[in-house]
Amino acid sequence: MKNYDLTQPFLPWFRLILVRTIINHYHKNQNKIITTELSPEISNQYVADPDALSHLEVEELLALTNKLPPAYKMVLNLYAIEGYSHEEIANLLKINVGTSKSNLFKARTFLAKLIAKSKFYIFF
Numbered sequence: 001m002k003n004y005d006l007t008q009p010f011l012p013w014f015r016l017i018l019v020r021t022i023i024n025h026y027h028k029n030q031n032k033i034i035t036t037e038l039s040p041e042i043s044n045q046y047v048a049d050p051d052a053l054s055h056l057e058v059e060e061l062l063a064l065t066n067k068l069p070p071a072y073k074m075v076l077n078l079y080a081i082e083g084y085s086h087e088e089i090a091n092l093l094k095i096n097v098g099t100s101k102s103n104l105f106k107a108r109t110f111l112a113k114l115i116a117k118s119k120f121y122i123f124f
Helices: 010-028 058-065 070-081 086-093 097-116
Strands: 046-048 121-123
Touching (some): 010 070, 070 086, 070 097
16 A cells, blocks of 8 residues: 555556456466366356346355356456456466467356356256
């Protein structure tokens, strides 16, 4: 907090600190991260409620994203929340652009399956 300039908006400063801390943690623990292989096809076991995401509370969505493997969660957060491009993510995380795209796809697939298991989906 000693580096925070009170004349500047707090949220962008805090977001930058948070992103840098997460990236540093990722680099520090990169060799310890185990990813889960998923099939490229999303399971057809469930019929989605089209408004399922709009019914999720922030806490519920955060709880679901916290179940993602760290590599998937990192790319999903940087891409979907922070607005980074795959090229920027690749540079930040020192991975290939293709790996960033693959991890985003896998994160979305994994998250879709988690949501499908929640109360917002109707089972066949």
